[in-house]
Amino acid sequence: MQLLQTSLDAPFAIQMENLVKTYGSGPTAVHAIRGVNLSVRPGEVVGLLGPSGSGKTTLLQCLGAIIDPTSGRIILDGELIYDNGWLIKDLRALRRDKIGFVFQAPYLIPFISVLDNVALLPMLAGQSNSNARQRALELLTVLEVSHRAHAKPFELSGGEQQRVAIARALANKPPFILADEPTAPLDSDRSLIVMNLLARLAAQYNTAIIVITHDDVIIPRFKRLYRLRDGIATEEQGEGLPFPDQPA
Amino acid sequence: MINLAVKEIAYSWFRYVLTAFGLGLLIGVTLTMTGLVRGMMDDAISLIQGTHADLWVVQDDTMGPYAESSTLYDDLYRSIAGLPGVAEVSNVAYLTVQARYGGTDIRVLVAGFNHDRPGEPPYLVAGRPITKSHYEAIADTKTGLKVGDKIGIRRDEYTIVGLTNRMVSSGGDPVVFITMQDAQIVQFQKDNTSIYNDRNRLASNPQLNRPGIPGLLQAVTVSQLSNNKINAVLVRVSPGYDPSGVADNIRRWKHFKVYTYEQMTKILQEKVIVNALRQLGMFMGILAIVSTAIIALIIYTMTLGKIKEIAVLKLVGAKNSTIAGMILQEAWGLGLLGFIVGKVASTLWAPFFPKHIEFIFTDTIVAFLLTMLICTLSSIIGIRAALKVQPSSALGG
Ligand SMILES: Nc1ncnc2c1ncn2[C@@H]1O[C@H](COP(=O)(O)OP(=O)(O)OP(=O)(O)O)[C@@H](O)[C@H]1O
Ligand SMILES: [Mg+2]
Numbered sequence: 252m253q254l255l256q257t258s259l260d261a262p263f264a265i266q267m268e269n270l271v272k273t274y275g276s277g278p279t280a281v282h283a284i285r286g287v288n289l290s291v292r293p294g295e296v297v298g299l300l301g302p303s304g305s306g307k308t309t310l311l312q313c314l315g316a317i318i319d320p321t322s323g324r325i326i327l328d329g330e331l332i333y334d335n336g337w338l339i340k341d342l343r344a345l346r347r348d349k350i351g352f353v354f355q356a357p358y359l360i361p362f363i364s365v366l367d368n369v370a371l372l373p374m375l376a377g378q379s380n381s382n383a384r385q386r387a388l389e390l391l392t393v394l395e396v397s398h399r400a401h402a403k404p405f406e407l408s409g410g411e412q413q414r415v416a417i418a419r420a421l422a423n424k425p426p427f428i429l430a431d432e433p434t435a436p437l438d439s440d441r442s443l444i445v446m447n448l449l450a451r452l453a454a455q456y457n458t459a460i461i462v463i464t465h466d467d468v469i470i471p472r473f474k475r476l477y478r479l480r481d482g483i484a485t486e487e488q489g490e491g492l493p494f495p496d497q498p499a
Numbered sequence: 500m501i502n503l504a505v506k507e508i509a510y511s512w513f514r515y516v517l518t519a520f521g522l523g524l525l526i527g528v529t530l531t532m533t534g535l536v537r538g539m540m541d542d543a544i545s546l547i548q549g550t551h552a553d554l555w556v557v558q559d560d561t562m563g564p565y566a567e568s569s570t571l572y573d574d575l576y577r578s579i580a581g582l583p584g585v586a587e588v589s590n591v592a593y594l595t596v597q598a599r600y601g602g603t604d605i606r607v608l609v610a611g612f613n614h615d616r617p618g619e620p621p622y623l624v625a626g627r628p629i630t631k632s633h634y635e636a637i638a639d640t641k642t643g644l645k646v647g648d649k650i651g652i653r654r655d656e657y658t659i660v661g662l663t664n665r666m667v668s669s670g671g672d673p674v675v676f677i678t679m680q681d682a683q684i685v686q687f688q689k690d691n692t693s694i695y696n697d698r699n700r701l702a703s704n705p706q707l708n709r710p711g712i713p714g715l716l717q718a719v720t721v722s723q724l725s726n727n728k729i730n731a732v733l734v735r736v737s738p739g740y741d742p743s744g745v746a747d748n749i750r751r752w753k754h755f756k757v758y759t760y761e762q763m764t765k766i767l768q769e770k771v772i773v774n775a776l777r778q779l780g781m782f783m784g785i786l787a788i789v790s791t792a793i794i795a796l797i798i799y800t801m802t803l804g805k806i807k808e809i810a811v812l813k814l815v816g817a818k819n820s821t822i823a824g825m826i827l828q829e830a831w832g833l834g835l836l837g838f839i840v841g842k843v844a845s846t847l848w849a850p851f852f853p854k855h856i857e858f859i860f861t862d863t864i865v866a867f868l869l870t871m872l873i874c875t876l877s878s879i880i881g882i883r884a885a886l887k888v889q890p891s892s893a894l895g896g
Binding site for chain 1: 500501506507509510511808811812813815816817818821889890891893894
């Protein structure tokens with residue numbers, strides 16, 4: 252009870268307490284997450300590192316309400332949303348309004364334009380087409396892909412597509428963005444650009460961001476990071492190197 | 500909200516149109532079947548409609564002259580003509596033959612009629628009515644004959660002088676009208692060998708060939724070889740009289756079967772072509788089931804083809820109704836497009852069918868609604884698959 256009280260008062264965008272995720276049950280059960288505590292402040296970019304199979308993606312999908320945790324507690328934007336069970340019925344609306352996702356691949360909808368891929372989220376949230384598209388165009392401009400707004404996703408380069416995916420993650424101004432190896436398909440220059448962008452956006456929109464990465468170029472940039480090993484997370488102080496100015 | 504279905508269709512329009520085209524041909528076949536049924540029902544009564552008769556007098560205990568063979572004497576009409584309410588009477592004869600034309604033969608229904616009486620060919624689309632009492636004929640356009648053509652029926656050759664339209668037998672064979680005199684010859688006259696044989700048989704029968712009565716053999720021979728038979732008597736009822744009342748009257752006085760126009764229609768549509776209709780009905784039923792299965796499969800496959808996008812949509816928070824709506828609208832679009840293709844295709848190929856194909860507006864509407872209903876039902880399995888997919892399945896792979 253004590254723990255919960257302090258959690259709710261704390262100025263965290265996202266917070267998880269003693270989170271457990273077990274895939275399956277019985278002798279074949281996989282204990283992917285074994286009680287993780289983690290918290291991110293608004294505007295903060297936190298790294299999530301760990302060897303393959305350590306449970307990073309699992310953790311992130313639990314946080315993102317994509318899969319169901321087994322037990323524990325999740326507090327999002329000051330609201331207790333998971334307490335050994337979801338306290339919110341409409342998880343899809345939760346994802347749509349509160350959480351932005353960036354994955355290893357852009358996962359854009361191929362049959363609608365780049366602009367509509369971004370505008371789709373505000374539209375799904377009930378905004379008018381023109382408002383949604385205006386918002387999308389703003390974001391595409393910030394991410395410097397507005398010139399391809401009316402192209403179909405397949406006409407864009409991998410880096411451009413990834414930037415569109417980031418724009419989509421920001422479209423509904425979520426307090427929290429989850430990025431699972433967002434720079435994996437990019438070369439190190441491009442990776443830095445994307446990370447730099449995420450850091451800038453976090454500051455600009457006061458968004459909390461968790462980034463899963465294996466990327467040696469990116470890891471030294473985090474001020475704070477969590478290292479997962481066998482489903483247990485340890486918090487670490489990062490080097491916090493500044494991002495280089497975006498190359499031209 | 501943008502219409503995801505329209506966007507998806509526009510994006511993969513070629514595959515979509517190709518699918519709709521295939522589906523359309525299937526729908527076209529079904530529509531043609533319906534048209535065939537309607538055409539057969541229409542054909543079945545085209546001849547009796549064309550006679551403009553109110554009553555058919557036929558041999559007792561038969562459903563003649565179209566459903567069964569019926570034979571009457573050709574002087575019966577005189578006694579019917581005198582009954583109250585009878586305006587016109589006329590003898591008719593019907594016979595299906597293989598008429599010779601050019602090097603081949605055509606299956607036709609030969610109809611014998613009397614000039615200016617019930618049973619004469621209706622409206623001519625070309626040529627003139629028959630003016631001579633022998634060897635002139637009026638053919639239906641479906642025979643492919645033209646005015647001036649000559650066709651061989653039995654032993655004689657007839658010249659086509661006029662053409663009718665849509666006069667066919669219940670089986671769909673085109674009608675060739677000839678005079679009653681000719682028809683009696685065609686139907687009842689024997690060939691020379693039979694006459695010769697019959698004469699010999701009669702002559703060798705001691706009961707008929709009696710030395711004491713020299714005229715007997717000749718009388719019997721004449722009677723045997725006469726053509727004074729017909730198939731039915733058509734009656735037109737005077738204005739103000741009820742056809743069924745007149746029919747009752749004929750039945751009472753004469754021992755014949757009498758059918759009204761309605762009864763004749765029933766016989767033709769419900770008895771003569773009933774098996775053909777059942778057969779087509781079976782085909783249509785099977786076709787409908789096959790179409791439903793194919794449509795369901797197409798929509799299911801289409802849905803599986805974009806299951807990843809559906810998972811992404813779920814991931815970013817699209818409602819089930821948005822996703823179901825997309826699938827349903829695509830199914831409807833497929834149905835609509837397919838129906839248009841089917842309608843156009845069936846209209847284009849209908850004239851090439853040997854049987855008359857009749858498209859009725861209400862049938863078209865019913866078929867369209869059925870197509871849409873089938874599409875709606877078929878999309879249910881697609882929608883179920885879409886709603887079952889986990890958002891996490893969008894990731895990886
Ligand atoms: N759907 C699942 N069902 C069963 N076990 C799973 C499932 N997803 C992941 N796991 C298991 O859970 C553990 C953690 O997997 P997870 O994908 O979270 O690792 P990760 O840290 O993201 O690895 P990587 O760096 O390779 O992406 C692994 O042992 C994995 O095999
Ligand atoms: Mg992973």
